[in-house]
Amino acid sequence: MSERVLLIEDDHALRLATEQALDLAGLSVEAFARAEPALAVVEDDFAGVVVSDIRMPGMDGFELLARLRMLDPDLPVILVTGHGDVPMAVSALRDGAFDFVTKPFATEQLIATIRRALERRALVLENRRLRDAVQESEGPLIGNAPAMLNLRRSVRELADLPVDVLIEGESGTGKDLVARLLHRSGRRGTRPFVAVDCAALGDDAAEVELFGDARRGGRIAASNNGTLLLDAVDTLPDAIQARLLRVVEDREVQPCGASWSDPVNLRLLVTSETPLAQLVAEGRFRADLFHRLAQARLYLPPLRERGDDVALLFTHFVDEAKQSLGRADYLVSPEVRHRVLTHGWPGNVRELRNYAFASLLASGSDAAENSGLRERVARFEASIITDALTATGGHVANALAILGIPRKTLYEKMARHGIDPAAFRAPV
Numbered sequence: 001m002s003e004r005v006l007l008i009e010d011d012h013a014l015r016l017a018t019e020q021a022l023d024l025a026g027l028s029v030e031a032f033a034r035a036e037p038a039l040a041v042v043e044d045d046f047a048g049v050v051v052s053d054i055r056m057p058g059m060d061g062f063e064l065l066a067r068l069r070m071l072d073p074d075l076p077v078i079l080v081t082g083h084g085d086v087p088m089a090v091s092a093l094r095d096g097a098f099d100f101v102t103k104p105f106a107t108e109q110l111i112a113t114i115r116r117a118l119e120r121r122a123l124v125l126e127n128r129r130l131r132d133a134v135q136e137s138e139g140p141l142i143g144n145a146p147a148m149l150n151l152r153r154s155v156r157e158l159a160d161l162p163v164d165v166l167i168e169g170e171s172g173t174g175k176d177l178v179a180r181l182l183h184r185s186g187r188r189g190t191r192p193f194v195a196v197d198c199a200a201l202g203d204d205a206a207e208v209e210l211f212g213d214a215r216r217g218g219r220i221a222a223s224n225n226g227t228l229l230l231d232a233v234d235t236l237p238d239a240i241q242a243r244l245l246r247v248v249e250d251r252e253v254q255p256c257g258a259s260w261s262d263p264v265n266l267r268l269l270v271t272s273e274t275p276l277a278q279l280v281a282e283g284r285f286r287a288d289l290f291h292r293l294a295q296a297r298l299y300l301p302p303l304r305e306r307g308d309d310v311a312l313l314f315t316h317f318v319d320e321a322k323q324s325l326g327r328a329d330y331l332v333s334p335e336v337r338h339r340v341l342t343h344g345w346p347g348n349v350r351e352l353r354n355y356a357f358a359s360l361l362a363s364g365s366d367a368a369e370n371s372g373l374r375e376r377v378a379r380f381e382a383s384i385i386t387d388a389l390t391a392t393g394g395h396v397a398n399a400l401a402i403l404g405i406p407r408k409t410l411y412e413k414m415a416r417h418g419i420d421p422a423a424f425r426a427p428v
Contacts, residue, residue, distance in 0.1 A: 003118055004048030007031045008038045008064070009080070010056045018051075021107040026409050027114065035059035039067055042075070045125055049076040049098070049117040051110070054088065062092060069096050074124045076117035080105070119334070119381070127332060130315035140177060142316055143309035147301040151178070158296055159185035164248070164268040166293050168275055169300030172350035175271040176231060178298060183227040188267055192226030194219050199235040207240060212255040220253045223266045233270040233293070234279055241286045248292045268293070303345040303352065313349060314340045317356035327360050338384075382417040385410070394424030 005027050009015035012033070019031045028048075032038040035052065036059055042050070050068060054061035065077050076098035081088065092100065098117050101110050141152050158165055159182055167175045176195070183193045196219050200206055212218030220228060230236075236244065247253050248268060252261040270293050272279075279285035303310055314332075322330055332340075336359050345351050384403070392398035399421070400407055414421065 004028045004046075005030070005114060006038050006041070006048065006050045006052075008033075008035050008050070008052040008056070008061075010034065010053060018107070018110070022111065022114070025107075025111045026406060026412070027111075035061070035064040039064065042068065042071060044072070045128065046072065046075060047121065047125060049078060049114055049121060051078045051080065051114065054079050054081045054092075062088075062095075065092060065095060065097055074121075076121050078110075078113055078117060080110075123331060123334065123337070126337075127315065130311055131319065140181060141174075142313055143306055144312070145301070145306040145309045147299070148306065148309060151298060151300065154296075154298055155181055155185065158182060158298075160187055161296070162267070163295040164270070164293055165296045165298060166276065167269065167271045167298045167300065169271075169273070170302045170348055171273050172348035173300035173302060174349050175300055176229070178300065179227075179229045179231075179269045179271060182269060183229075183267075186227075186267075188226050192223055193229065194223035194226065195229040195231055198230050198232045198240075201236065201240055207243075208256045210240070211243060211253055213257055214255060217262075218253070218255065220247060220264060220266070221262060224264045225266070227267045227269060230268065230270040232273065234272040234274045234276060234285065236285075238286075241289050245286065245289045245292070248289065303348045310340060310345065310352065311337075313352055314356055317353045318360070320353075321357045321360045325357070325360050327363070330360050330363055332359070333363075334381075342387075381413060382419065385413060385417065385419055389419070389421055389424040392424075393426060394421040396421050 003026065005022055007015065007019055007022065007029055009018060009031070010033050015031050015033065019029050022029045030038075030041065035056060038050070038052075039059070050064075052061045052064055059067075061079050061081075065079070068075050068077055073096065077096070079092055079097050079100040080103060081100055082103050098120070099113050101113060141148060141155070155178065165179075165182060167178050169175050179195075180193065183189060196210060201210055208218065210218050210220060212221050230244075243254070246261075247264070250261075251264055251266070253264050254261040276285055276290045276294065280287045280290050303313075318330070318332060322328055340352075340355075347354075385399070388399040388402045389396075391402065396407070396410065400410055403410060405413075413419075
């Protein structure tokens with residue numbers, strides 16, 4: 001993001017001096033003597049902040065703040081005021097100003113405030129970008145990783161085909177979601193969808209529930225003309241695997257204790273956390289059943305293999321949590337974002353969703369969030385620089401390529417956080 005600052009100050013000498021100081025700090029400054037022309041250059045998703053005096057001819061700082069908030073309520077506006085106007089500036093904070101500084105101010109103080117505002121603006125714009133990307137994603141299978149693009153295409157192709165489908169992937173990757181999407185998208189979408197937890201089919205009573213008996217039909221019969229989902233088929237006991245083979249081969253179900261079989265017209269979807277081919281090789285799953293179940297196979301990759309999809313999914317879950325918990329004001333903090341991008345997510349999508357809801361519940365009030373923003377931004381910034389230096393063995397030029405910031409800016413940030421690149425270099 002370009003560190004863009006709109007500076008509005010009617011005092012020519014102060015405007016010139018402030019513009020030069022901000023320029024030396026590596027900020028891209030556009031200076032104006034009046035508010036009206038500055039307002040005209042603020043476009044949608046303006047990637048910067050506004051610094052404005054309060055007392056000016058024509059449109060004053062308060063009116064400018066109100067106009068800017070109508071354009072974008074999240075645009076940071078920093079007000080500059082004399083000592084006598086501090087109560088007015090505090091009122092402006094309640095009206096949505098990011099912060100204020102009093103004249104005469106130390107340049108370092110203004111620059112520090114601007115940098116905090118720029119960090120905040122970057123977070124807002126990144127959240128918007130991710131939210132837009134989520135909306136552009138097709139249907140409930142969110143993500144742009146190659147594996148997800150292939151998965152969405154395969155689901156579309158398989159939805160109406162009369163074939164059984166084996167869906168494989170680690171726990172929490174969304175196998176049940178894909179199964180339900182296959183059912184809803186196909187010609188059986190208005191027919192019964194019966195889901196069976198195979199891990200629970202370990203005793204005679206459970207077997208009766210699946211196959212039925214002379215008195216009542218089981219879950220297989222209930223899926224007639226619809227779809228039967230066998231969730232965690234890799235956990236099926238051997239005896240049930242043998243009985244299920246006939247259902248798969250002949251589309252007939254023999255109730256427990258019966259001498260007859262009833263025809264069933266169903267589509268079979270099965271999920272497995274462990275690759276079934278591996279279980280067959282280990283002698284833990286019937287090879288004949290595997291080959292008949294795997295007419296078509298889908299693989300759901302774990303989050304650690306999906307790159308930027310983690311951020312897209314987290315944004316989607318945050319929006320879901322905000323609606324569910326009534327927290328429309330929540331903004332992802334640098335700490336939370338850092339964890340999202342660096343955690344391994346062994347629980348995959350399910351764990352990520354739970355973390356999104358937990359983050360909102362733990363975020364507290366706006367006041368508490370804003371009061372700690374400076375510390376969180378500083379920790380986040382330091383951790384990103386540390387990660388880059390660790391990855392490059394303390395090679396500053398390579399770290400610059402990762403971070404995408406000017407050399408001067410990086411050295412300034414390292415000095416601010418007490419980071420020495422030499423500490424990351426291997427001993428000679």
